[in-house]
Amino acid sequence: MLTRDCVRLDADVYRPDAAGKFPVLLMRQPYGRAIASTVVYAHPSWYAAHGFIVVIQDVRGRGTSEGEFQLFAHEVNDGFDTVEWAAHLPGSNGRVGMYGFSYQGMTQLFAAQARPKGLKAIAPAMVGYHPGPDWAYENGALLLQAGVGWAIQLAAETARLKDDRVAFQALYQASRQLPVYDADPTCPDVLxxxxxxxxxxxxRQHPPDAPYWQSITPQLExxxxxxxxxxxxxxxYLRGDVRLYQAMAARSQFPQLLxxxxxxxxPWSQHVGARDxxxxANSPIDRLQIQWFAHWLRDEPAQLLNQPPVNLFEMGSNRWRAFDHWPHESxxxxxxxSSSGLAAMHSGDGKLLKLEAPFEDVSPTVPSIDTWVHDPWRPVPSLGGHAAIPSGAFNRAAIDGRSDVLTYTSDPLPTALVVAGQVEVSLHCQGDRPSFDLSLTLSEVRPDGTVYNLTQGYGRFTGIPNAWQTHVVKLQPTCFQCAQGQALRISISAANFPAYAVNPGVAIAHASPRLMDAQITTLSVKCSHPDSYLLLSTN
Structure with missing residues (x-):
């Protein structure tokens, strides 16, 4: 097809082996259309066999499509033009739906922004809806491993399209061993x-609250x-998924399912990290999408619309749970x-105590203090979670045994504990540098001593050195059941590298100067303080 500015965009079109008019499913992606996101979805021919014309298009400047690729820059206009073109393909019934995850999810949102007449329903998956706080940064900290890895991947594809073999080979090699130890890890030499x-x-140059991010954020008001x-x-990118769902569910006249x-x-399979x-847990999404699009694009009944709109997989019980709404935090x-001050030195010293009395009545007059030292020469390493590669749940008992990790562990639970929704940690703490990071991990501790992470959060904070301040970190939303006899644990550190760039300790929070300029940081947390706590949404 030709865009409004006469740029040719190429697509593969899969058709049902039958006569008649059919709706169109469209995916717009930057990775070579033959892949068609089969890393998580069924092949387009499977969707075509269920009565859809399926269009997989290379976005501008990718694959064999003409033009210059610029991240998100052309996706509004090109998305509009492509939807209208697809709606008028031979054999089309004029109705178009879009599906895809990650970048392919964002192309749906940008096309929707343009409000093409033919677009009737979408299925955005794993989208960083607001790219600043939902994709590039987390609570002010740059996602290093995921960001650099993706930048190198896209740059390698650009080199391949230009037939620049030297650049492609250098970038390909860098993708297999990310250059996170360069002088400035956020700007490696190869990039x-x-x-x-x-x-x-x-x-890397624009903090998440900078005006720059508005230009690459879908405008869906x-x-x-x-x-x-x-x-x-x-x-x-789960933060973006939840943000988008909550925004749409609050005002939409149409069903919003999550x-x-x-x-x-x-992949979307039952094996995630080191857990089965x-x-x-194997993906139901392909079959759900058939129901979804059959309803909106050809008026067929859909059983999933007769069910509660929010469906969350509960880890631990390993089952899907249905909710009428996103879990409330009420x-x-x-x-x-609680500790004697040795939560960094002995795994049994730090305690996690459930409060039954009114919050303001339980704190002693003199809180205990846990102090630890963050050494940028040996930062706490990443292991699973949502920001590291590979992601998922792993046994982090060895990391929790480090002396630069505070651990607070509950007694074995007398009954199973079910958590769904937001998890929040507040810490009354201080650091001796103008800036420091806090990495929080909530885990289950099993009777055999293994420790599997359930959810994590990370934040970068600035303040007056050695001044006591309260900092709140919202961890990744979650849904899990911690079984009777298991324990909960919160682990606290000042690094999670290379998932996030190491904080150099300077006053400009988002800056990442040379590795050799990073400063040793001493941090302290007041335990048994009313502003130091873990907050769980139980549902």
Whole structure:
């Protein structure tokens, strides 16, 4: 097809082997259309066999499509033009739906922004809806491993299309061993040399609240479409999925469905990290999408519309749970930290205590203090969670044994504990540098001593050195059941590298100067303090 500015965009079109008029399913992606996101979805021919014309298109400047690729820059206009073109394909009934995850999810939102007449329903999955706080940064901290890895991947594809073999080979090699130990890890030499126009240079230079991000954020205030939202508990963009779902559910006249599995970014299977979540964790999304689009594009009944709109996979019990709405935060448990000051040195010293009395009545007059030292020479390493590669659940007992990790562990639970929704940690703490990071991990501790992470959060904070301040970190939303006899644990550190860039300790929070300039930081947390607690949404 030709865009309004006469750029040719190429697509593969899969058709049902039958006569008649059929609706169109469209995916717009930057990775070579033959892949067609089969890393998480069934092949387009499977969808075509269920009565859809399926269009898989290379976006501008990718695959064999003409033009110059610029991250998100052309997706509004090109999305509009493509939807209208697809609606008028031979054999089309004029109705178009869009599906896809990650970048392919964002192309749906940008096309929807343009409000093409033919677009009737979408199914955005794993989207960083607001790219600043939902994709590039988390609570002010740059996602290093995921960001650099993706930038190198896109740069390598650009080099391949230009037949620049030297650049492609250098970038390909860098993708297999990410250059996170360069002088400035957020701007590795390979990107400076072979991809000086990479989007990541802009991302690292603009903090998440900068005006820049508005230019690459889908503007959906005037958009109302049926949306099937899909996310994963260990996916780095879950914040964006939940933000989009909540915004649309609050104002849409159409159904908004949300399904969140125990998955990382890919694949969507029962094995996530080192845990097997059972057969129920294998992706139901392909079959759900058939129902979804059959309803909106050819008026067939859909059983999923007769069910509650929010479906969350409960880790531990390994089953899907249905909710009438995103879990409210009204039913919340508050847990407090306690120790003798050796929570970094002995795993049994730090205690996690469930509060039964009114919150303001339980704190002693003199809180205990846990102090630890963050050494950038040996930062606490990443292991699973949502931001590291690979993602998922792993046994982190060895990491929790480090002396630069505070651990607070509950007694074995007398009954199973079910948590669904938001998890929040507040810490009354201080650091001796103008800036420091806080990495929080909530885990289950099993009777055999293994420790499997359930959800994590990360934040970058600035303040006056050695001044006591309260900092709140919202962890990744989650849904789990911690069984009777298991324990809960909160682990606290000042690094999670290379998932996030190491904080150099300077006053400009988003800056990442040379590795050799990073400063040793001493941090302290007041336990048994009213502003130091874990908050769980129990549902």
């Amino acid at each position: 400076q040399r072979y991809a000086p126009d990479s989007f990541f240079h802009d991302w 005037d958009v109302d479409l049926p949306m099937l939202h899909v996310g994963g508990w260990f996916d780095p 399904w969140i599995g125990p998955w990382g970014h890919l 979540f059972g057969a129920a 039913d919340r448990q508050r847990w407090q930290f």
